[in-house]
Amino acid sequence: xxxxxxxxxxxxxxxxxxxxxxxxxxxxxxxxxxxxxxxxxxxxxxxxxxxxxxxxxxxxxxxxxxxxxxxxxxxxxxxxxxxxxxxxxxxxxxxxxxxxxxxxxxxxxxxxxxxxxxxxxxxxxxxxxxxxxxxxxxxxxxxxxxxxxxxxxxxxxxxxxxx
Numbered sequence: 001x002x003x004x005x006x007x008x009x010x011x012x013x014x015x016x017x018x019x020x021x022x023x024x025x026x027x028x029x030x031x032x033x034x035x036x037x038x039x040x041x042x043x044x045x046x047x048x049x050x051x052x053x054x055x056x057x058x059x060x061x062x063x064x065x066x067x068x069x070x071x072x073x074x075x076x077x078x079x080x081x082x083x084x085x086x087x088x089x090x091x092x093x094x095x096x097x098x099x100x101x102x103x104x105x106x107x108x109x110x111x112x113x114x115x116x117x118x119x120x121x122x123x124x125x126x127x128x129x130x131x132x133x134x135x136x137x138x139x140x141x142x143x144x145x146x147x148x149x150x151x152x153x154x155x156x157x158x159x160x161x162x163x
Contacts, residue, residue, distance in 0.1 A: 029139055030056045037101075040133050041066045045100035048091050048132075050083060050108060057103050057137060069095065073111055081111045085122045097130040105137040106151055107144050114148045124158045134161045 027035070033056045041047060043065025049058045051070035058068050071088045075081040092099045104123060107114050115123070127134050136154030144150055154161040 029137070033057060033135070033137070034060055036135050037061050037064055040101055042100075046095045046098055047101045047103065048088065048099055049103040050105050052110060053103070053105065054109055054137070057105065057135075061101065061103075066100070067095075069099075073108070073113060081113050083108070083113055083115060083119075085115070085119050085126070088123060089126050092126055092130050092132075099127075099130045099132040101133045101135060102127050103135045103137065104154070105139070107140045107148075109137075109140060112145045114144055115151065117149075117151060120151050120154075121157065124154075127158060127160065132160070134158055136161055 037060040041061045041064045045061075045064075045066045046069060047058070047061040047066045048069045048071055049061075051072045062068050069091050071083065071091055073081050074084055074087070088102070092102075102123070106120070123134070126132075134154055138153060141150060141153070
């Protein structure tokens with residue numbers, strides 16, 4: 001049974017993209033990740049994934065024959081955890097810019113790390129420069145830690161984004 005259209009229309013009002021409730025496929029997160037990987041990832045493709053990561057975010061692409069490259073979180077202990085966008089740029093450069101998919105998850109599971117909006121836009125610029133798609137796992141969007149404002153949805157800021 002489909003939810004009433006007014007519920008979805010209210011949901012869409014939170015985002016800056018045009019979609020209609022008839023355009024929505026509702027699925028459990030793992031299924032959405034699977035469908036995205038089936039559509040985009042082929043054997044030999046390079047996929048960059050935030051690390052640590054929810055297993056489906058990397059394992060489905062690996063099972064399809066992709067080479068997985070980890071964008072590691074930095075810090076720990078008394079040093080706050082964070083993702084350095086320069087590390088993402090270096091990872092993409094290390095494979096000659098032939099990255100098919102970049103997988104991000106912010107607020108990050110399991111660390112809670114959050115990029116700033118300018119860092120997110122650098123991720124978009126990196127993806128654009130190598131022609132990569134971006135899978136923005138926004139499962140925890142709206143649950144930002146502390147005073148961190150929610151980031152824009154990836155599909156609002158990048159034309160080759162899936163969420």
